Amino acid sequence: MTREEALDSLGKSFEEKIQSKTEFRGETTCTIAASDLREIAKFCRDELSFDYLIDITSIDNFGYDPRFEIIYELYSMPHAVHLRLKLHISEEVGAVDTVSDIWPTANWHEREIYDMMGIKFNDHPDLRRILMWDGYPFFPLRKEFPLEGLPSEMPDVAFTKITPMEGGPFVTKPSTATAKDREPRAHPPEL
Amino acid sequence: MSLPVRSIHLCLSVAGFRLRRKWALLLFAVPEILPAAYDSKIEGNVIFTRFDAALNWVRKNSLWPMPMGLACCAIELMATAASRFDIARFGAEVMRFSPRQCDVMIVAGTVTYKMALAVKRIYEQMPEPKWVIAMGACASTGGMYRSYAVLQGIDQLLPVDVYISGCPPRPEALLAGLMKLQEKIAREHSFRKQKPELVEKLEEAFS
Numbered sequence: 399m400t401r402e403e404a405l406d407s408l409g410k411s412f413e414e415k416i417q418s419k420t421e422f423r424g425e426t427t428c429t430i431a432a433s434d435l436r437e438i439a440k441f442c443r444d445e446l447s448f449d450y451l452i453d454i455t456s457i458d459n460f461g462y463d464p465r466f467e468i469i470y471e472l473y474s475m476p477h478a479v480h481l482r483l484k485l486h487i488s489e490e491v492g493a494v495d496t497v498s499d500i501w502p503t504a505n506w507h508e509r510e511i512y513d514m515m516g517i518k519f520n521d522h523p524d525l526r527r528i529l530m531w532d533g534y535p536f537f538p539l540r541k542e543f544p545l546e547g548l549p550s551e552m553p554d555v556a557f558t559k560i561t562p563m564e565g566g567p568f569v570t571k572p573s574t575a576t577a578k579d580r581e582p583r584a585h586p587p588e589l
Numbered sequence: 590m591s592l593p594v595r596s597i598h599l600c601l602s603v604a605g606f607r608l609r610r611k612w613a614l615l616l617f618a619v620p621e622i623l624p625a626a627y628d629s630k631i632e633g634n635v636i637f638t639r640f641d642a643a644l645n646w647v648r649k650n651s652l653w654p655m656p657m658g659l660a661c662c663a664i665e666l667m668a669t670a671a672s673r674f675d676i677a678r679f680g681a682e683v684m685r686f687s688p689r690q691c692d693v694m695i696v697a698g699t700v701t702y703k704m705a706l707a708v709k710r711i712y713e714q715m716p717e718p719k720w721v722i723a724m725g726a727c728a729s730t731g732g733m734y735r736s737y738a739v740l741q742g743i744d745q746l747l748p749v750d751v752y753i754s755g756c757p758p759r760p761e762a763l764l765a766g767l768m769k770l771q772e773k774i775a776r777e778h779s780f781r782k783q784k785p786e787l788v789e790k791l792e793e794a795f796s
């Protein structure tokens with residue numbers, strides 16, 4: 399099965415459910431509705447042999463509606479074909495069906511998206527945070543979250559503080575502190 | 590005897606003798622004000638020195654590290670322990686991965702907020718006396734990670750004795766840091782710090 403055959407088959411089966419299809423440098427991106435995700439995902443795996451879910455990523459289009467995008471990168475090992483599925487979620491909904499029963503690797507990808515973006519996944523078997531700790535109150539990859547972070551406190555688990563950005567490597571804010579002030583100091587020997 | 594209280598130092602005497610075909614060392618403390626009498630029979634076996642000097646000498650030459658390897662600095666820490674650089678030359682080759690036998694915690698790598706209290710807990714489990722080396726830019730200041738997830742220097746949680754610059758530091762830099770720590774330990778008044786009541790009693794007795 400070539401790439402064209404796979405795309406034709408997908409187009410015929412879901413003609414009205416594929417909202418748009420773009421081609422860029424030999425890669426195909428299909429935009430679908432969030433409600434059709436599981437049906438199309440199952441068809442892609444079982445009928446088109448997209449047996450490998452490379453990655454799931456999410457985008458925060460802050461200020462636009464719908465706010466979030468989720469992108470599924472599919473790959474067919476037997477036929478060496480790549481396909482990208484894309485769907486939009488508004489902030490009010492904020493949830494999408496899980497595909498972790500279709501591709502088990504989606505389990506941790508979806509946990510990461512939940513951790514960083516705060517998008518929930520319906521019927522996910524184990525939707526906990528994966529990078530930050532349970533109880534951390536923010537979603538750090540959302541656009542309204544500042545780079546320097548926000549203070550938080552969970553006794554005996556973890557805490558966070560606001561990071562000073564002056565003179566930093568990512569933000570070129572000028573700093574008034576001299577190098578002597580900024581350098582850490584060892585405590586003196588206990589005499 | 591009337592001496593100013595602060596001038597009293599304890600001396601550690603070390604006497605060696607043969608016992609059951611093995612050499613044993615006898616350590617005992619005497620006030621420094623006693624004259625060191627010359628005795629030709631034991632002269633070769635007895636050394637008089639300040640108690641602190643002997644204690645610090647013992648401590649600084651067998652610093653057992655707690656390898657707190659959190660990032661790429663840990664790779665350099667492993668290289669330092671391996672044969673090419675050989676941290677055993679400084680008596681610090683015994684990395685035990687158990688805080689209860691450790692003297693110096695080498696914080697090697699990026700300390701995230703998720704890991705920060707775990708590092709502190711391990712430090713608290715180490716027995717006194719204990720020291721901390723912050724190895725590399727991340728452990729010292731957060732380094733290039735000016736981010737919501739990274740603690741900006743382990744000195745916010747632990748008392749750091751030696752900072753080592755570098756990203757990551759070369760093994761030679763870690764060895765230089767270890768030698769700096771040894772110099773620092775050699776200057777400590779460790780006996781007075783560890784046994785303040787005993788030192789007070791002795792000072793009273795001799796004043």
